[in-house]
Amino acid sequence: MAVPELRLNQVTLRPAAPRDADLLRQWRAETSVRRYQPLNELPTAQLRADVASQRMADLYRGRGEKFQWIVQVDGQPAGWITLVVSNWEHGLAEVGYALSTVFQNRGVMSEALAILLDDLFHNTLLERVEARCAVENVGSQRVLEKSGFEREGRLRGYFKLRGRRVDNFLYSLLREDYLARRMR
Numbered sequence: 001m002a003v004p005e006l007r008l009n010q011v012t013l014r015p016a017a018p019r020d021a022d023l024l025r026q027w028r029a030e031t032s033v034r035r036y037q038p039l040n041e042l043p044t045a046q047l048r049a050d051v052a053s054q055r056m057a058d059l060y061r062g063r064g065e066k067f068q069w070i071v072q073v074d075g076q077p078a079g080w081i082t083l084v085v086s087n088w089e090h091g092l093a094e095v096g097y098a099l100s101t102v103f104q105n106r107g108v109m110s111e112a113l114a115i116l117l118d119d120l121f122h123n124t125l126l127e128r129v130e131a132r133c134a135v136e137n138v139g140s141q142r143v144l145e146k147s148g149f150e151r152e153g154r155l156r157g158y159f160k161l162r163g164r165r166v167d168n169f170l171y172s173l174l175r176e177d178y179l180a181r182r183m184r
């Protein structure tokens with residue numbers, strides 16, 4: 001009898017650190033990572049400075065604008081999640097994410113988002129988390145829907161990707177919907 005392969009694939013999140021800058025630059029250059037989203041080529045120094053300026057404690061005090069985490073699979077860096085807070089008074093933020101090619105389509109991002117959303121809705125003042133993705137990015141839409149996000153509409157010609165304007169879907173998840181879903 002064949003012995004089934006043991007796969008742990010434990011997904012964890014940790015705040016991004018300046019030492020991750022080169023990894024972030026490499027991931028951003030991968031073809032599959034850029035397929036559905038316009039990512040500027042940023043030098044390592046800028047990525048490092050961005051990460052160095054984040055104060056993760058601010059998120060839990062209702063302050064700060066941009067926060068970034070590294071998604072890990074069995075302790076190995078696999079991708080990132082970014083949270084941009086647009087308005088603390090109303091508790092509004094937007095999430096963005098990507099995985100390096102070899103870690104895609106293994107259910108990793110859904111698990112990573114579950115960890116983050118649980119933290120955000122239990123430990124911060126955020127009330128509404130938004131996400132946007134290109135209408136062709138079916139994998140990303142599946143992840144959002146599996147995570148409880150609702151599609152709210154189509155943003156026409158939202159960004160330019162390889163010379164072509166691309167429509168996006170807008171998704172959101174409200175704290176009350178998230179908590180009600182957890183109770184079920």
Ligand SMILES: CC(C)(COP(=O)(O)OP(=O)(O)OC[C@H]1O[C@@H](n2cnc3c(N)ncnc32)[C@H](O)[C@@H]1OP(=O)(O)O)[C@@H](O)C(=O)NCCC(=O)NCCS
Binds near residue numbers: 079099105132133143
């Ligand atoms: C999009 C992305 C984050 C998804 O994360 P992931 O961990 O690979 O996704 P999961 O494995 O949890 O789920 C993907 C789901 O989409 C489905 N899917 C993926 N591509 C698909 C396609 N072209 N058509 C239909 N379904 C597709 C998978 O079958 C899976 O569905 P299931 O959970 O019902 O089995 C990841 O692939 C990625 O980083 N891509 C490159 C960067 C990117 O596009 N980021 C998002 C920008 S909005």
